[in-house]
Amino acid sequence: MNRLLSFPENLYEVLGVAPAATDEEIRRAARRRQRETHPDLGGNAADFTRVRLAVEVLSNPRHRAEHDAWLATERGVVTPPRPDGVRLRQQQRTARARPFEPPTQPAGEAGSAAAASRSAAGRSTAGADEPTYDRIPKPAADARKMGWYRRSWPEHPDVWPGLHPSPPLPTVREYVTVLPFVVLGVVLIAAQIIPTSPMATHWWFGTVALWALGLVWIVMRASGRYLALTKAVYWLSLAGISLGAAGLFLIAMMRIFDSAEGAGLLTVRAAIALAGVGLAALAWWGLEPRARRMEFDRMLADLANDSAPAADSDQRQWGQPGATAMSHSTPGVNAVRRMYAEQLVGERLAVLERMPGVRILHGLRLPGGDPRVATVSHAVLAGHRLAVIDSVLWRPGAYAIDARGQMCCDGVPLAASVQEFPHRVERMHEYFGDIAEVRGWLTVVPESAGDFSIDYARTWRRVRPASVASLLREVGDWLAEDGTDVDRLLLRDLLELQVEA
Known part of the structure; x- marks a missing residue:
């Protein structure tokens, strides 16, 4: 990165924290100030830009040290020494101290051996046998009939920050x-x-x-x-x-x-x-x-040019659907079934690229999670809207969320691991909620022909169950509000969570 030798103002004052503030205090202040100044929430665009710059500088130890040196030289403000660290967003790259140990009894997600045993005990799972990809019915979803698809979209997105700043109109x-x-x-x-x-x-x-x-x-x-x-x-x-x-x-x-x-x-x-x-x-x-x-x-713009995808990049997708399933799935998950589901759903997400601001990532980990485990199948980003998607391959049936908030098939609750996805979306919301609106979709792909339905009467707080068709319709309609925008800094932070296959 380029050295930032001078700064327009004391960035600690922009966030309302003391120069001795800890990383956690800066993170909390950043979330609060970004909510207060976000243009979509009634804030001022110029103030939001100031806050975003303060967050970018003070969350990077190297840039923060340069800012502190500038403060001492230009303003006479001496900041206390602090140990070297890594960027706040990158602090979550490493796994927690607990070593990785494969479970002796895999927690049953759809298709695992433990899930099959639970089915015998009266707790239904969504399929336990090993399906064949060619025999799986391919989800039919015609996006051309959907409202967001039929809108007129520009050829190029509005990229922020751009390669160079765009001057505002005269006042x-x-x-x-x-x-x-x-x-x-x-x-x-x-x-x-x-x-x-x-x-x-x-x-x-x-x-x-x-x-x-x-x-x-x-x-x-x-x-x-x-x-x-x-x-x-x-x-x-x-x-x-x-x-x-x-x-x-x-x-x-x-x-x-x-x-x-x-x-x-x-x-x-x-x-x-x-x-x-x-x-x-x-x-x-x-x-x-x-x-x-x-x-x-x-x-x-300089920070984005150094650390984010290029402003004129034509790349719309990162990773391949299902590429991380076989070697980076959560222990206890049927990797083959997960791979098939991610391939079937991920391939159909490409239709969302009709919106110029859409960026699609496959195979992500949770912030603070094991860097070797991809717990999120797909993420679709447009502007400041982030759709987190989990893909599962289950047997045909009537799926719904019961009064206790559990996912059920034909009225029987599924395994406990199936219920974890809403918590993952909440974790993504906690991590990105200061700069993005986060929602999740649990997408069910039936493994064979048969009666298949999803009851949308109940949903989780930020997560909805979905078929492939309803996923494309709902995600497309929701992302369309920011469908022409690309936030390079937000995309960069999301790319840091991607698990390499």
């Missing part, structure tokens, strides 16, 4: 504060060039040079780049105008003492020059919000 404040300086320069130059004007002078090119210098720092300040150089050009412009005004006043005074003509006109020209100084200062003040926002946006 009323900027028009009111910048235009007077520009107009005064144009009028004064015209008055000095026109021969018949009483203010005509052979030194008009000096006014043109100072006015052009003013335009240079206005453009530089509006872009938020080269901050030190912008200040230097600004002060050089003010110094030139001020010296010109002082010289005109001096000449006017000399003519007054000598009783010569033209003293009044020189005094007027000097007063106009002083007005130019005031208008230049006003323009500098008026561009302050734009300059700060552009500086924040530029730093976020």
